[in-house]
Amino acid sequence: MSQYVDLVATSRWVLVIVLAAAMFDVVLPFIPSETIIVAVSVGVAEAGHPMLIWVILAAASGVLVGDGLAYLVGRRSGPAVTRRLRRSGRGAAIHDWVLSVMRRHGAPLIVLGRYVPGVRSATAFTAGAVGYPARRYAGFTLIGASVWATQSALLGYAGGEVFASRPLLGFAVAWLGAGVVTLGAMLVQRHATAVWGALARRATGKRSRAETRR
Secondary structure: OHHHHHHHHHOHHHHHHHHHHHHHOOOOOOOOHHHHHHHHHHHHHHHOOOOHHHHHHHHHHHHHHHHHHHHHHHHHOHHHHHHHHOOOHHHHHHHHHHHHHHHHHHHHHHHHHHHOOOHHHHHHHHHHHOOOOHHHHHHHHHHHHHHHHHHHHHHHHHHHHHOOOOHHHHHHHHHHHHHHHHHHHHHHHHHHHHHHHHHHHHHHHHHHHHHHHO
16 A cells, blocks of 8 residues: 555656646536545655645646636637536526626635536636636636645645555545535535625615616
C-alpha cells in the first residue's frame, strides 16, 4: 500500500489526471473530480512529499479551462445549449433557477455554484448564453476555482495526516468532509433561492404600485 501511495503522490501523470477531471466534469458531471483530488491529496500526505500546491494548481487550472470553454460554447451557441440543458425536468428547473439568480446575483452563484450538483455546468453555459461580462465571469471563476481546489486538497491532506497509518480511513473521512461541505452548499442554495425570490417579488410589487400611482 505504501508503494502505491508513493507512486500516486509523486507521479506527474497524477497532476494531469487531476487537471483533466476538474476540466471535463463541467460537461461530464459523473466524473468524480472532487473525489480524485481528495484521494491524491491523501496520498501526498502519506508519502510526505511537498506536492500539495501542485495538486491545488492543477485542480484550479482544470476548473478555469473547463468553465471558460463552457462559457464560450454558451456564448456562441446559446439556443442550442439552452435546449440541451433543459432536456430533463430537473435540468429545466436548475436552468430556470440559475438564469434568475444570474441576472441579479451572478458573483455568489459563480463562486459557490460548483459545490451543488448540476449547478456548475448550468452556470457556466448560461453565463455565456445570456452574455454575462467575460472579464467579470473570469474573475469570479478564478476565485471559485481557487477556493474549491484548496478546500478539496486540504481535506484530503488533513485526512492523510490524521490517519497516517490508515490511508483508506483517511480518504473516507476526507470524502465525508467534502460531502458535508456539498450538503451545506445545497442548504445555502435553497435558503438563498427563497430569500432572492422574496426580494424579487417585493421589488416587482413596489414597481407595480409605483406604476399604478402614475
